[in-house]
Amino acid sequence: MLYQLLIINKAGGLVYQHIFPQTRAGGTSAASPSPNSNDFLMLAGTFHSIHALVAQFSPVADSSGLRVLESSHFTLFCFQAPTGTKFLLVTIPLSGLQSASSVISHHVTQTGRTVPTSLHSGPPNLHAVATAAWREIYLAYGAFVARDPFHVPEMPIRCSRFDAAVSRIGQRASSGIY
Amino acid sequence: MSSLPGFHLSSSSLPPTSQNAGAQAGSSGDAVVATGTMTPGQQQPTAAAAAQMRAATAAVAAAAAQPTRKNPAQRSVRKGPNIYGRVSLAALAFLFSEIVKMANEAGGGIEKIEQRLFEVGYSVGIRAVELAYIRGSGLGEQSTPLLRSTTIVEILQIIQTVLFPMLYGTRLGPIERDTSRNHYYLIDDDPVVSQFISVPADMKDLNCGAYNAGIIAGFLERAQFPASVSAHNHASKDLPSRTVYMVMFEQSVHDRCKRLESGGSWSPINSPTGQ
Secondary structure (H helix, E strand, O other), X not given: OEEEEEEEOOOOOEEEEEEOOOOOOOOOOOOOOOOOHHHHHHHHHHHHHXXXXXXXXXXXXXXXXOOEEEOOOOEEEEEEOOOOOEEEEEEOOOOOOOOOOOEEEOOOOOOOOOOOHHHHOOOOOHHHHHHHHHHHHHXXXXXXXXXXXXXXXXXXXXXXXXXXXXXXXXXXXXXXXX | OOHHHHHHHHHHHHHHHHHHHHHHHHXXXXXXXXXXXXXXXXXOOOHHHHHHXXXXXXXXXXXXXXXXOOOHHXXXXXXOHHHHOOOOHHHHHHHHHHXXXXXXXXXXXXXXXXXXHHXXXXXXXXXXXXXXXXXXXXXXXXXXXXXXXXXXXXXXXXXHHHXXXXXXXXXXXXXXXXXXXXXEEEEEOOOHHHOOOOOOHHHOOOOOOHHHHXXXXXXXXXXXXXXXXXXXXXXXXXXXXXXXXXXXXXXXXHHHHHHHHOOOOOOOOOOOOOO
């Protein structure tokens, strides 16, 4: 259900990465050619710029930037906290059998009323599930990161309790609770 | 004795009269303003303005109708946490987080940090004794007063069943005793103060329960049971932040207990440990 959680601080640096364990029929993990952590740092910075660019492209004022990135193999949801911290949630694709070309779809209004039509063709309520999971993650972030005296704001997150909470959320998401 | 009359005078003249008078003047002043603009003399009230006025006076009335918050000094200390109001866990967590941050940034090793947390807790503990006995007496309907604890077991049970519920809303775990060394262990399965704290790997011996150890030490000191208290990690698989507070009473406490058992009288201990 959930593949990965990435947290990008407001300067565009990757501060947290959690890869949810995947199990598939046959016992092998869904191993993708995994980039190393340095690559992820670069990707996070690139995403940060693209997010800002998308907001610039928007024909409507006050665009909140990229919200959903959809591909044949995964869907990427981007949730932004009021502080500018971005939570990227990589999940299963909306529809696994779509054409291989990636489609970037995004909301142009802040309210996000214009939902791309492709969102309705996938598994039911993927958007709702991802949003619910993100809410839980954000609560855990507020509890275990913001209140941790050893965490420095905008710096990489090394909080064991947050790790544990995110793992629990991943398990619950894969068991279909959300 | 000479200071008593002065204290009495100031206490009787200050809180109730001046506070109430101020509050009444404030509310009646509002009312005068509201009705004053309603009088026909200076008016040209359009319908909208009149409606606004009515809304404003209604708001004033509503504010007046609300039960006025008592001066905290006038509230009963007997009332339990349900009536007295509770502090939110988030507020406590943020405050304690800042305390730990301060203790950490002041430098020094883990022992130094724990020592600082201990001192903060100590100042809480010595103030908690009177309140704990009053609150503990107020529990239950018939409110039998708690008497002064004279034995080690009694005072530890007060900590377990009165002090910690008063501070954190939960009882402390079981009390254990190492008879060979006369150590007592208070077990805290999940200390409230460290619920949101992830101690980094490079200082994993740090236990923020040192703050609670300080509270216990201050409490015991003020209750005439001087002891040295320390917090130790005692994690298990299910309870990663389980903490044990080790209590070592001074020899004078043990001596007094023995004397009491053999029919002697209780006496305060003027402890040399002026921490």
